[in-house]
Amino acid sequence: MINGKIGCAVIGYGGMGSWHARKIKNEMGEYAQLVGIYDINPERCAVAEENGIHAYASREELLADERIDLITIATPNDVHKEIAIAAMEAGKNVISEKPVAMNSAELEEMIACAERCGKLFTVHQNRRWDQDYLAVKKLMEENTLGKIHRIESRVQGSRGIPGDWRNRPEHGGGMVLDWGIHLLDQALMMTQPRKLVSVYAETTNVTNEACDDGFRTTLIFDDGLSFYVEVTTSNFIELPLWYVLGENGSASVDDWDFNGRIVMVSDWENRDAVPIVAGAGITKTMAPRTDDTIEKYPLEIVQADWGEYYKNVFAYLRGEESIIVTHAQQRRLMRLVETIFESAAKNEVIRFEEI
Amino acid sequence: MINGKIGCAVIGYGGMGSWHARKIKNEMGEYAQLVGIYDINPERCAVAEENGIHAYASREELLADERIDLITIATPNDVHKEIAIAAMEAGKNVISEKPVAMNSAELEEMIACAERCGKLFTVHQNRRWDQDYLAVKKLMEENTLGKIHRIESRVQGSRGIPGDWRNRPEHGGGMVLDWGIHLLDQALMMTQPRKLVSVYAETTNVTNEACDDGFRTTLIFDDGLSFYVEVTTSNFIELPLWYVLGENGSASVDDWDFNGRIVMVSDWENRDAVPIVAGAGITKTMAPRTDDTIEKYPLEIVQADWGEYYKNVFAYLRGEESIIVTHAQQRRLMRLVETIFESAAKNEVIRFEEI
Numbered sequence: 001m002i003n004g005k006i007g008c009a010v011i012g013y014g015g016m017g018s019w020h021a022r023k024i025k026n027e028m029g030e031y032a033q034l035v036g037i038y039d040i041n042p043e044r045c046a047v048a049e050e051n052g053i054h055a056y057a058s059r060e061e062l063l064a065d066e067r068i069d070l071i072t073i074a075t076p077n078d079v080h081k082e083i084a085i086a087a088m089e090a091g092k093n094v095i096s097e098k099p100v101a102m103n104s105a106e107l108e109e110m111i112a113c114a115e116r117c118g119k120l121f122t123v124h125q126n127r128r129w130d131q132d133y134l135a136v137k138k139l140m141e142e143n144t145l146g147k148i149h150r151i152e153s154r155v156q157g158s159r160g161i162p163g164d165w166r167n168r169p170e171h172g173g174g175m176v177l178d179w180g181i182h183l184l185d186q187a188l189m190m191t192q193p194r195k196l197v198s199v200y201a202e203t204t205n206v207t208n209e210a211c212d213d214g215f216r217t218t219l220i221f222d223d224g225l226s227f228y229v230e231v232t233t234s235n236f237i238e239l240p241l242w243y244v245l246g247e248n249g250s251a252s253v254d255d256w257d258f259n260g261r262i263v264m265v266s267d268w269e270n271r272d273a274v275p276i277v278a279g280a281g282i283t284k285t286m287a288p289r290t291d292d293t294i295e296k297y298p299l300e301i302v303q304a305d306w307g308e309y310y311k312n313v314f315a316y317l318r319g320e321e322s323i324i325v326t327h328a329q330q331r332r333l334m335r336l337v338e339t340i341f342e343s344a345a346k347n348e349v350i351r352f353e354e355i
Numbered sequence: 356m357i358n359g360k361i362g363c364a365v366i367g368y369g370g371m372g373s374w375h376a377r378k379i380k381n382e383m384g385e386y387a388q389l390v391g392i393y394d395i396n397p398e399r400c401a402v403a404e405e406n407g408i409h410a411y412a413s414r415e416e417l418l419a420d421e422r423i424d425l426i427t428i429a430t431p432n433d434v435h436k437e438i439a440i441a442a443m444e445a446g447k448n449v450i451s452e453k454p455v456a457m458n459s460a461e462l463e464e465m466i467a468c469a470e471r472c473g474k475l476f477t478v479h480q481n482r483r484w485d486q487d488y489l490a491v492k493k494l495m496e497e498n499t500l501g502k503i504h505r506i507e508s509r510v511q512g513s514r515g516i517p518g519d520w521r522n523r524p525e526h527g528g529g530m531v532l533d534w535g536i537h538l539l540d541q542a543l544m545m546t547q548p549r550k551l552v553s554v555y556a557e558t559t560n561v562t563n564e565a566c567d568d569g570f571r572t573t574l575i576f577d578d579g580l581s582f583y584v585e586v587t588t589s590n591f592i593e594l595p596l597w598y599v600l601g602e603n604g605s606a607s608v609d610d611w612d613f614n615g616r617i618v619m620v621s622d623w624e625n626r627d628a629v630p631i632v633a634g635a636g637i638t639k640t641m642a643p644r645t646d647d648t649i650e651k652y653p654l655e656i657v658q659a660d661w662g663e664y665y666k667n668v669f670a671y672l673r674g675e676e677s678i679i680v681t682h683a684q685q686r687r688l689m690r691l692v693e694t695i696f697e698s699a700a701k702n703e704v705i706r707f708e709e710i
Contacts, residue, residue: 130634
């Protein structure tokens, strides 16, 4: 504790680490105080000092500072485990950046350490506060479209994958572990309490041979829901972020500016249409709906503040709330990631065993 | 022959049958003459007579007319085989509507009959003349986008499937055998000479329990090409008909009005971007391209006339051309259809054995 507030530190002061430090310093002052950071790269420590943030001389020095209660780890993925365990053994609570670990075996070591040390160990799944995700989740919860049979969730870029450690498998690079872990977490959260039955996945290597630069996966749940998740990085034309099909309508979220819509059928029985010419043929089945049998609505925006993530962690540490991102969720998510890699490697549908 | 031209007849005078009859009568006069039609439903025969087309009193009477050289079969799918065999045994050449048969076993009987009788037996795969398909095929052939790693081909409607025989499995209903057979034929044609390696498929039953009202399939070819084909009928928002990813650009055909575009990267090395805020996080990887590193082009329209289908059949019958839609293609397509049903039923990736 420091000045009656939760003392925070960040290990790894790169793009995400500096974002965490700034967030805690500038927006969490009511609950917490940023004590300092550490980065293995002295240049990044110098940048922190320029930003008015104390940089420790070593990780050991940071871990020895008794004012620090909570450490956010924002390093390359392959050292999350080692740092998290060292931090918890030093009596610190831990937030790890995602992916929490390289695989389930590492994750189990980290969870065992957390239980042994009696410390908080959670993961920065910030994209549970994405407005696009929350809008679709609300659609499901309110049954707006009727029974939903298909959800497609896509993030498509056109720059390949970053050229730093994120394209090296030994550091846990690749898009499954990067953006994938966000979209897959969203998929598992919003489909509760369904059980996941099977996974079919392809990984891509368009611009990068060493690790995947994208993936596509179809998750089949026990009520028949088909949930497609895609992260790709060689796409110069973008498909919608979300595409949702219910028995009585469809919805899309087209982009992060929240363009999108809901289109509901108002007259299902009115299926008969005047045939249209479509290519080298005619079709009644695929004739577009006329406006008298559908109704269009704008998407309802769900207000969300990612700061709720940190506020929950602080409230948990004060004993006031249960933690939002749990061990059980992380275990399931990591097993899904491994199942995706297995499916893609074997080109097989893999049955998912819920534990 | 009739008046020195190829004598044509149509069996089955429903939506497609009347379309065939009109096409032959109005546009093929240079090569052929429509002699008449037969439909099992007297009301349809009366409609033909009103349209100035002779309706035979029975199928037998039609088959016995020596002026008829070529019969187009446009009946429900379950009777294609019986009628085609009767027609070939009566000395007639045969065009069958798609799907040519209910399954491979039926198809083999029909091919054996054609070989025994020495008659033409081909299938109305008119959508090889779809302009959207031809535009994408040309993109591939001209290597415009560089090596293509992903193609998505979709037809999405919102009316469920038709309420006539097309929703009854005993008549060969369902979308795999309806629109599917078109898109799958296109997929197999445009990817030649690749070998198909594996098939993953889902069929849907959103509005119809008895037979599929849609499907999604991922075809993996031997050069790694991933080809997704979807036909669905409960979609009130439509995704593009075609979505193509090459190593140097992307293309889409958005609709049958031929909206669409090609977006090419002009500077692949320029991957670094200013991070953008995207939902509850920041991203460099997914930051949109700025206009200085991409170039946009309109799609090149390929002129096509579905009348070429009939012209090829007539030229074949005159001994001037080889037939475009061959037995070997039909065998491969029907085996793909069966593999899709098998994959969907088992929820497994099925290896495709090229013969």
